[in-house]
Amino acid sequence: MDSNTLKQIEFFKSADIQTILNGKDETGTFYLNQLFNIYQEFFGETCSTCPSKILGYIQKVKSIKNNTMSQSERKYLLKEGAVIQVFGSSEAYSNANLTDEKAEKLLKENPNRSALFARIPEEFSAEKELSKMNKADLTAKALSVGYTEEDLKGLTNKDLVAKIEEKTAE
Structure with a gap:
């Protein structure tokens, strides 16, 4: 979260509702527009023409913790x-x-x-693809990453996937 966003969130945490609804910052930008932008960044949706939702938006923005990741920062x-x-x-x-x-x-x-x-x-997508493979293909893949047939005897598909992931993570 950048310092400007953090500053805005801190402002909203301390501001009263009337200031947020009717006020402007020193550049003339309405606080309500800033609130909508922050809400969109963290929660992925806003309705700027839905007055009944505004108080909920204010409460959610006030509840954002400093270590909360915005949607653009998330891996999932x-x-x-x-x-x-x-x-x-x-x-x-x-x-x-x-x-x-x-x-x-x-x-x-x-x-x-x-x-x-x-x-x-991407790493999860690769893991998912491994879980879809049949035993013969998993065995071939495990052999290609350095395991011997002796290492793989009696392993289930799930065990083979774990072995392949272990070896490719090294």
Whole structure:
């Protein structure tokens, strides 16, 4: 997060609602326009013609922590409107509350969730491709990265994928 954005967020945290709704900065830019820009950067959507949402936008911007990553800084980004619900729990994730770490965990649990993402790092895409390969192809790939047939005896596809990832990460 750049220092200008951080300064703006700090301003919004201390400003009262009337100042945000009606005020302008020293350059003549309405604070409300700045609020919409910050909200868009962090949460990916705004409706500048929806007055009923403005107070919610103000509260969410005020709740942004200094270590929060904007959408442009994230490695993982869901498609617009996508929500991941975790089976058997009340957990649900959207771009508003999804961290890169949580995204990685959710994708490792279920690689099919990748269809819900607009942005995924290349290394995960390669891992996903490995998980789709059959045993013969995985064995050939493992042999090509330096394992012997003896190393691979009795391994499941999941074990082979782990071995290949381990070797290619070195």
